[in-house]
Amino acid sequence: MVFQGSSVAISHTGKVRSNNQDSAYAGSNLFAVADGMGGHAGGDVASSIAINRLAVLDHVYETPSDAERALRDAIADTAARLIETVKTQPELAGLGTTVSALVMVDDYAVLAHIGDSRVYLYRDDTLTQITTDHTFVQRLVDSGRITPEEARYHPRRSVLMRVLGDTDADPELDTFIMPTQPGDRWLLCSDGLSGVVDDSHAAKALGQGLPPGRTADILLRQALDGGAPDNVTIVLVDVGGQHPVFTGTPTIVGSASTPTGVEMPTARPARTGWLHTGRQAANEPTHFEPAPEFLEELIEEDRRRAKSRRVCWVVSLVVVLAALGIGLFAGYSWTQTRYFVGADEDTVVVYRGIQQNIGPLTLSTRWADTGIDLDDLPGFVRDSVEQTITADSLDHAQRIVNQLRDTAEDSP
Template identity: 40%
Template structure:
């Protein structure tokens, strides 16, 4: 069974606003609504641009799972288009738009949603909201902090958290939905559900044709005091040829701009039952539409801010590097400098093009005068707490070297008598007047025995 859509779209500038920032499109395979925001920052341009890009999906050759990929790609292309428009005219900085789209292949519906416009389905007399609002009050409802009824009258119900605005994080919700003959679909901007209850919306959708329903819904919103633009797209899922035919309908800012207008139009339809002075209080003070985008910082001078962020990051890196280098230059260790023991300032690490240590004091102690255990320690470097600690380590190494030198010195032989057969003892003179005779060059040293494993008091390996 092949199903089709019988649709109608209508937009009204409202009783307070002078320009229509809503845009909508209805075609045989696509229902689309975009609610622009940003006030003077060209919300009508944002919604019209989004609709003009995404409406290209209205083709019969996108079916099944491909609809999700096609919707996501179209929304991202629309987001890129908004970014280009801001680059072309910085005065458009801060503009954005909601997007709610239903793609139809005759058997299924693909939903793409971003923002607080809504998608509904009426089936068997029951109204069901297909989209999920990306608003502050909806987050409170999700967390259980307020009820749905409280959200309906909350003072910040228009505060939007996610929107199509040219930023790289504007990803839509995507969902595949079932559809059957007799379903009635509705897309609407927040000018309707913010002022008209779901019960009234369901009652209006229960009877009539799509053309009569869009008129009735907008009338209810105006009579309820809506101070916003109001746009509705209604479509029936039918088995027969649709009364609307296959001619697309484009309304709101997208239609005005396509005709070369400014988007500052009179109401699209004449509506019954409201006076000229009604709703004037709703426009007093700051326009609520100006506040919808308040939580999102503007992107003005984006390149300058990026440069500033880069400068801060580089400064932090440089500061961290300098702090780290300064810390290394307060460290000391004992190591070897050629054949001698030395005190080094810094740490025993090197980076390409940068040495983190240098010789601070070269000691007269030769490395080969140390026993094996102490020599290996020095060659592997001995870390000190500070300069005084490093000098204490050198003093201890000198003590070990002196002890080993004393242990390894050969004994002095007694002097023989010049007269044969009669030994004569030579009186010992003070050390200052008689130099100590050096042992013969061939006299072997007698190193002490050292067990394996190394002991700082053993003198093995002393040369």
């Protein structure tokens, strides 16, 4: 049957890129995001080819398995088209695209995924990432070498291990079938969103229960407020729910929405010199596939980075411990310039240090026994001695002792 629910697709160039290489589709049963790469028009072409090829899958399927097979065939055909495109337009060599697609079949969601665009499911107030990023840093996370938080800021987080490109006619694709239910919210997005807006903020936006269009606008605003260094593309799909069901023509956004196709830019001579590097950051690809030998270099680089982190951690720990040790030594040395008068079992004693102790560490030592018997002192004076009398110096302590001695001698 035709999917019952509502959806939206939006795409924004972001605050840094000069063009939008993302594409997305939201139809009656098909929903997809493609994040193109390749510099200049290469990314635009790749993501447009992917979305336009997938668009023909937007119809009712008898079984989820039929939809899964159709997705696999369409994405494989997309890879073939990318290869053919580069043959006829060599200037596009190196183009590629991620693909994250979702087909609704009765009570099931059929997913296909390659690259680092993502599919999330928001259900019962919990946001779950359904797809796995096909990236170098995700491999490091899976192997336990870095944490997910470290992966968010890793300098090689954009290195893709699997992607639709112009070199592999048989790409390795993740496909799976999941049951879905009324109230589910499916979020498909490029890494322009997931790389800036963390899961907790995305979940908060999804949990407000607003219509898909309003929710997508909130997510986009969060990405823009976070700097939006890349194109931001969002497809949000609500299963059932209180909002109007999808009607009308499919929504296509990003480079695939260009009516006359992607226009090839005119090549400009590269400017050289120390003011010009010969390429513009906004047009550089945000991802790339490493060659096998480069992957080994990345792994070795990460080993060096991990070793450097461990060395820095050890050095920092040593510095902290040294500072703590110096502080403790200085503090203890100061206490040994202090004196106080107190009581032993039956006599008045001068102590060096301070009255306080730190756990088992005693901060005072017996300096001298005055020979003054406590029993020779009046009651209130004896109480003062037993509670200790602080002296500013050894001379001050000696004066206190002389006063106590005089008191003891005068006492009847």
